[in-house]
Amino acid sequence: MGTSDIYAQRVRRAQELLVTNGVDLMILTSSVDMFYLTGFTDEQRERLMFLMVPRPPREPVFVLPTLYETEARARTPVKDVRAWRDGQDPFAPVLEVLGGLGRAEPVVAIDETMFARFLLPMVKRARASWTSAAPIMVKLRLTKDAREVATMKEVGRLTDEVMAKAIAACAPGVEELTVARLIQRSFMELGAEPTAAVPIVAAGPNGAMPHYRAGHRKMARGDLVVLDFCGSVEGYWSDVTRTICIGEASEEARRVYKLVAEAHLAGVRRCVADNTCQAVDAATRGVITAGGYGEAFIHRTGHGLGLEIHEEPQIVGNNPQPLEPGMVFSVEPGVYLPGRFGARVEDCVVVNANGPATELTHFPHDELIVV
């Protein structure tokens, strides 16, 4: 199947879900959702760019600035492209499509990532029942097809290579940011897409802040260092975390690391079809709680991964959602001791129809690596 067929088929599946979900029209802004359905998008900025997907037999409409018109016509399966020029009212073609639905108060599903600058004026100018497009787009993107999984395995392979380089660069006196920049450069050298997000390289007490990025701290003997980063290929992401030690680790650091690594393993083992998201969370959390650090595991066990670094499913305690073949998500238990240190181990897995899940990254993690 050619790529244009893939996008045409995805649009048709979206239209079927509109009917099932009682939605008259779905409006996507520049986003990974737009990319998923058409193979085309750009960063969301100040100019309105909407993909409007109505129920069949109506056809999808692209409303976009003239400067994208040629490209959208050439690269997407959408035939009806309505371009607006700087100085014109970009909402005029949008309201025209809404009016053309022939409903007094259509149910309109909105992209989760649409900016307020586009949503607020629509809400004020059009009469509709506004809802989220997430139920439709999450359903479409929740399980990955073979082609998507192959891409994610490839980016996982590159990510293992980058982890090896990053750990080799860690040593006493080395600044966190030096290793962070090396990670970003290494992805580019391997042919992955450049990423703006600064990798997490968190040494010593910085490791106790789960979303600390990287700063000017120099690694010191005895520091645990949390390395957590993502790479992307063709829009699909990897996500991995390893925790290593500079020189000799304290007794507590070794004990905490062992607990986190065991929790990670317990979680991955539960990633089998028809198990649930909350069962995976319970497995990791159970190990850490039994070890006496339950209060220090302050986040969910994991998140879905694909065109976004964080997407569905949520591997969290109150999510009874069954695991399905093709789901891809992280398993990343951690322990955070403010002012002292943190430890986390993360791999992403693909759920299989039968048997254990496939891990997308393979860098060793059973023993605390000391450099």
Place this chain on the structure above:
Amino acid sequence: MGTSDIYAQRVRRAQELLVTNGVDLMILTSSVDMFYLTGFTDEQRERLMFLMVPRPPREPVFVLPTLYETEARARTPVKDVRAWRDGQDPFAPVLEVLGGLGRAEPVVAIDETMFARFLLPMVKRARASWTSAAPIMVKLRLTKDAREVATMKEVGRLTDEVMAKAIAACAPGVEELTVARLIQRSFMELGAEPTAAVPIVAAGPNGAMPHYRAGHRKMARGDLVVLDFCGSVEGYWSDVTRTICIGEASEEARRVYKLVAEAHLAGVRRCVADNTCQAVDAATRGVITAGGYGEAFIHRTGHGLGLEIHEEPQIVGNNPQPLEPGMVFSVEPGVYLPGRFGARVEDCVVVNANGPATELTHFPHDELIVV
């Protein structure tokens, strides 16, 4: 003035503008606006992170996930930090702050870039008059102080270096993406922040699509090549465009280039305090229209630049806004001939209190560079 004083002062100025604008509360999501006011932000993803700024004497409140709590307390001037944990309702503390205003229907100004995933549930759950925070944040960020201008000069200097490297790499048979990746790597090597956006390297007919990025086309003799890219330092951006030719240029390509370069010069000359945005647009457009290509100049003359690549002011035909000292924006006329070629020249300028504007990039552009 220390950086924490700068942020405290910016919050106070924002609070004064709330009063002037008849707004009771401003809600910012993770964004450059949040960064501007606090020095702290992260990418906007799926977890709610709000900076809520009420009128004085009330104090600002941070509502954020527990995993950012330590960092927000350590790095921002905001004292009232209310953290929510995965599994809890993140809107609960938000509604509490709204309720605490003591108004039946408070006027609430929303960050322009807030995702629908945060805005739609608020609109459904809280009674308020929703409006945009843009008038407040644009006013705060519209003119840059000396410290900001110094940073933008520095990133401009790096950008000139990168342009020299990029042009040196252009030659017959070289793929657009090869040069695009070189641009990204060069910024990193010079110490700028890595950027995810693929630079524009558009050869031959691709140059006729103003927002085409870079692809697999190999540069061929006679191609005009449009190079347009941005770098950032401490969150502040540069933006530059040059158009060069591979081998001998056609007579029309040379004529169009000359027109665009003249239009650019005419625009930059008008960037003086108390002139208007539309006068700058009229100056560039006048030259191109007089040359017979008015219809092929399909976008505005320019856009503001700062913490965002596109911000206020808009250098567009219907904007009578006066130019003020400290405004920074692009002047970037272009001509686009679909299926054939495009040409654009862009520098960003700082408006001065007296005399001509200061250009932030200086790479030569008077003559068409042929490589």
